[in-house]
Amino acid sequence: MMGLSAMQESTGPILRANELTKKVSSPEGELTILDNVSLEVPRGQTLAVVGSSGAGKSTLLALLAGLDEPTTGEVWLGDAELTALDEDGRAALRNRQVGFVFQSFHLLPALTALENVLLPLELANEPQARRKATETLRQVGLEARMSHYPRQLSGGEKQRVAIARAYVAAPQLLFADEPTGNLDRRTGEKIMELLFRLNAATGTTLMLVTHDHAIAQRCQRRIGIEGGRVVLDEMSEPA
């Protein structure tokens, strides 16, 4: 496993998937959800994974983030092979290098906004965690909401807390799963604005799962998944 500083110096792709396949058993027999997917994501790229419901987008994200194990194939995060690690090893790697933003926010209801943002730092025993968390919450415009509990926040505010939590540990790679799916259009746009702004400021690699084509168009690269296979891999024209 590599340290953070070694990682930053590294110039290879941040994420590499080789022939990923995920099969599950079902009452109708074995089902192939993801079929032989290979992928390379360079550092700092913004990438949208698009496709219809059930196409395999979320499964791909789960495998790439080490939340699930593939039936066959490998995932490399920087120079570390994620698929060779056990659950705790993958968790430790996620803690140091990966951030998440989810459709349903996934804030811990028992913790305040500040405590939710503190969580990944405290899990990593990060020094000056509170200062970093406070600063990040300020960046997402929630300095006045720090001691509020999730139930006291609006949908957009919850997602901003989640974004702060994702960025606070300065991850190399950020996974966002339908980040605007539970928000109205206006709020969703503001959230995407924030996400891209932070991404540009930190140089984090952003992998976004969405079925919203407008959002996908804002990314440098789009990968289309249908029936568990990659059916599209396109780059935007340089502006």
Place this chain on the structure above:
Amino acid sequence: MSPLQLAWSTLLRNLRGGQLGVLLGALIVAVAALTSVGFFTDRVAKAVDREANVILGADLRLRATDDPGADYRERAEDQGLVTAQVVTFPSVVLTDDNSQLAAIHAVTQNYPLRGELRIAERLFGPQRPIQNGPQPGQAWADPELLARLGVDTGVILNVGAIRLEVTSVLQYRPDQAIGFVGLAPDLLINIEDLPATGLVQPGSRITWSLLFAGPQQVIDSFATGIKDQLQPGQRLQTIGDSGEQIRSAIDRAQSFLSLAALIAVLLAATAVAVSARRYAQTQVDGVALMKCLGASQGYVLRATLWELLLLGLGAGVIGSVLGFLAQAGIAWFVIDLIEGGLPAPGIGPLVSGLITALAVLTGFALPSMLALRTVPPLRVLRHDAEPRPVSTVVSYLIAVFVVVALLIWIVGAGRMLLISVLGLSLGAALLSGAGWILVWSLAPLRNAGGAAFRYGLANIARRRSESVAQIVAFGFGLAVLLLLSVIRTDLLDTWRTNLPANAPNHFIINVQPNEVAGVGEIFEGQALPPPALAPLVRARITAINGIAAQDISAVGEGRQLLRREANLTWSDGLSASNTLTSGEFWQPGTDAFEISVEDDAARDIGLEIGDQLEFGVAGQTFTATMTSTRQVRWDSFQPNFYFLLTGAALQGAPSTYISGVYIPDDRRQVLLDLVRAYPTVSVIDLQSVLEQVRGVMDRAALAVQFVFLFTLLAGIVVLLATIQATREERRYEAAMLRTLGASRGLVFKGVLAEFVGLGALAGVLATLVAMLMAYLLANDVFRLDYQPDAWLWIGGPLLGTLLVGIAGILATYKVVSHPPVAVLRAH
């Protein structure tokens, strides 16, 4: 964040959010139940320890049923020991217009040798310690004695043939009974006055005690020296002996009360298991997120264990505090019965409380919580990704292990453990079976009422396992409380009303042979039938068929009969309360040495017709042949005996006479005439003895009932836990019903029907169990023809309905009154 910090903040937040309320409540009930008993028995044990060094009033005591003479005393004094003497016997004491049975203690003035007496100048006056007993001519009376006679210090008491002035109230003597207060209150007099009372007669029931004090080494060598020379009826008592006896009695009481508390613990543990499972479910999403953000399995495990530990410590402390308060309740019921009051308890039970809480959590909450470790992080994306549950077999094994460990802790690993395990399992199985049948029997009612009624009953049937658990848990607590009430009221009343109206209400004892005719005349003088006086000879079984009594192994009462002096009588016929069960009764006036033995005594000693029983009486021995056995109605209030002999066998043995007599209230004058004419005769007022026995039983039963209140509380906690477990389901159902057009009132009535139904079933189960137990007790223990009161049939189900109905409604009211749109949107 360390796992401890996470555990602490999660715990605080979930306590505030109410997710842990029932779990914590159940743990607290379990701890409070066990520690209340622990604190209480600790106080009683402390009272014993406090008295242990003065419990004999000496370093060594020799007790004898006959005058031990001067020999032991002289030998002790030769070795440099200090000695004192106490002669104890029951006797009636008289004021000018009242009489009362007292336990007379005639003491040498240097009594006690260890510890001190406490006296007061008048009733309720300030107490002061004093090292010596009363002067000749003085008497010190127990406050109870003065109260019963309606007098205070300064009164002149007739004690046998002499008159003594009561100069002080005797508040405390070191060698008084530590257990329950004796039936006859004490009167302390100087031993120099004893001969003049004329109360010491051959055959009188007198205990002679010699007290010795001195350096431990001398005491030990003196005790060793005389041990082998003790005569039958003489017993040496050291401090250890007396402490041990009381200790074992306390241990038994503690085992019983702790077992009672353990039932509450087990019920509460069920509630813990139910709420822990639910609590673990509410934590799954959070754990998945933590793992997604980088928490390892070990981290989650440590946080979980910390959380349980903190919860256990909290519940242990709160439960122990409540247990401490509750023990004051138990003590309040029995405090008057224990001489010298109770000291404050130690902190030992607090440790037991903590152990109980952690044990219950380990056995009943840990398996569900352990599963959290295996929550897949994938759950943040896919809500159907579930943790691997701990195998059911493993969960049950852990629970059984903890229950058995708790039982061993409470009753030890012996036979009681087996009995407890079997009893608990059988009881749980039978109750569950009965609960199952009751729930099933509701089915035909489903078509009887309106929609609300149907909805309520359907809920009971649909959540069958939960319903049975609720009925059994609650019904059991209620059953025990009903049963104890039945014993306190119904059974004792039945017994009293079963007695014939003219059943003897007084016992006359200690009548000398030469007084028999005179006693009869006094009764006839008051136009009362003369009492049928039965002779009584105190004797000891020395051998059976030539085998020495101490070498014979007997069980139960038989052991006591072989070890102690027994009461013998002679007669030419059987009285009405005796029935021959085997052998043949002798002819009147026979010269043969024959004996008839009471059935149970014969069985316990292992006697058969034809056996030769050798008795020792007043230094002589004689042998009688057992020719019959008898069944005896002990509750006839007539003098009854284990051993009935022919007149020839007991001819010449020192005897006194006793009788049970019925004296109407307006003829009580005869009693004063009797004890004035014959001061050595004692009269025991059975009515007041019965009142006292009843008082003691009543208070003991109330104390036990108090412990079982925890069982009822535990039943309510089980109810709440199962309601909480079905909360989401109920909320959704209520929302659906209201969306489909049901009014809030209708939904509410449905819930009402459900809990009223459950409560009624629990009440019926409780009544059935209580009646069955009462019937068994009445028949097998009290031997009564018991007809249960009708109130039980109404009161039991009504109580169940009210308690469960109210608890159920309170617990679900908020759930079903949630706005349906909010519920359906969230679903």
